[in-house]
Amino acid sequence: MGSTRARIAVDAMGGDFAPAEIVAGAIRARAELGVDILLVGDPEQIRASTPQLGNLDGIEIVPSEGTVEMHEEPLGALRRKPQASINVSMDLVKQKRADAVVSAGHSGAAMAAALLRLGRLKGIDRPAIGAVFPTVIAGKSVLILDVGANVDCRPKFLEQFAVMGTIYSRYVLGVESPQVGLLNIGEEPSKGNDLAVRAHQLLADNPFVPFRGNAEGRDVLTGDFDVVVCDGFAGNVLLKFAEAVGEAILQILREELPQGIRGKVGASILKPNLRRIKQRVDHAEHGGALLLGVAGIAVISHGSSHAPSVFNAIRLAKEAVDNQVLERIKTQYQKVAMPAVDGE
Structure with missing residues (x-):
């Protein structure tokens, strides 16, 4: 340019x-x-x-x-x-x-x-929308894709998402050896629907993808995975739910802080911590998602x-x-x- x-x-x-x-x-x-x-x-x-x-x-x-x-x-x-x-x-x-x-x-x-x-x-074959989520580990995030571009997917689409996610995590997010997971309802390779079972095999066989295995819903934000792949239907539900959780946490903090003088004094003391919490859970702080x-x-x-x-x-x-x-x-x-x- x-x-x-x-x-x-x-x-x-x-x-x-x-x-x-x-x-x-x-x-x-x-x-x-x-x-x-x-x-x-x-x-x-x-x-x-x-x-x-x-x-x-x-x-x-x-x-x-x-x-x-x-x-x-x-x-x-x-x-x-x-x-x-x-x-x-x-x-x-x-x-x-x-x-x-x-x-x-x-x-x-x-x-x-x-x-x-x-x-x-x-x-x-299909582009994917990749969104970065915060995890419970400070300073560590997880890339989820797809979060809405492809409601229906074939196993090879998920494999391609995993390759793009690995590249993005390694070269842009700075993760030396990204751990890739497949969103599923259980840890075992045989768990899930036909899409999940067939995609699991493709990911396990791909030498470029550092595939760790299935990631259950409770695993997504633990920091154990750097990249989680899924179809756009499940990914969009996950995205909207995570946004709602962030908003709920901020609302609960507002409601539970003491009112009056005590509240003002407490809020002033906690202000740096509250700002960091907001930065970690508020979806507005992340701005958007890349179309990969x-x-x-x-x-x-x-x-x-x-x-x-x-x-x-x-x-x-x-x-x-x-x-x-x-x-x-x-x-x-x-x-x-x-x-x-x-x-x-």
């Missing part, structure tokens, strides 16, 4: 609180992260969303027409609206005007637009994202660019001899 600064295309029209919260998060990201921002959307709405036009100094606005609504079928809507904000955002990456896309809009539309505009990486397997960097953020979540999604995109995640997956994946048999 001729610049060391990451250039992030942000879908300003996607999300429940677009464009105001998206723009606010993007403005903060430009100021604090040292990234160049391209806001994609209706210029009038974008400018009206900030009280001071000067806040947008240095941010490029790329016009688009319309957006894919949550109730719309993704492929049909993308074809009817070629200039929709998510289409234009993906085109910016394809044209190398941007390094990555961030969107809090329709996740199905974001994935479909990425596939149509950017295409799949060679050897990948497409020929470009795309971060899908929560539809209800406010400015802090948008900021963190842009931070995630910047980290993916800085760590050359796409190039690493391309290079490393081509070295992997996938043993899955056609039709698996």
Whole structure:
């Protein structure tokens, strides 16, 4: 690109609180992260969303027409609206005007637009959405994929998710020897449905995947696994449940802290601890999830994202660019001899 600064295309029209919260998060990201921002959307709405036009100094606005609504079928809507904000955002990456896309809009539309505009990486049948969860071990996280891109999966898809997850965990998250698990209802290889049993065999036979075995639901957040693979149906349920648990923990802490003077004194003493707890369990602190397997960097953020979540999604995109995640997956994946048999 001729610049060391990451250039992030942000879908300003996607999300429940677009464009105001998206723009606010993007403005903060430009100021604090040292990234160049391209806001994609209706210029009038974008400018009206900030009280001071000067806040947008240095941010490029790329016009688009319309957006894919949550109730719309993704492929049909993308074809009817070629200039929709998510289409234009993906085109910016394809044209190398941007390094990555961030969107809090329709996740199905974001994935479909990425596939149509950017295409799949060679050897990948289906892309996967990879989300990073906190664990009970401070400073350690677990990568879950897929968390929503593929409701129905074949065993070889899960194997490909495991390979991409291993590469991402090793080269981006910095885990020297990632421990990979398969989400299942029991530890034994024979447990689970047909998909789980057949996928277990593929993972066990793949020399590139450091497969530790099945991971039960209670194992996901223990820190024993660095990567957990599953189909998008189970993964999305897991993601939403984890988000709800984080919100419940924060609400319980608010309710249980003493009220009045005692509460104020106690809260001031505990403030650093409470801040760290929030950072570990609040899904807004993680920003979004990477769409792995497409020929470009795309971060899908929560539809209800406010400015802090948008900021963190842009931070995630910047980290993916800085760590050359796409190039690493391309290079490393081509070295992997996938043993899955056609039709698996």
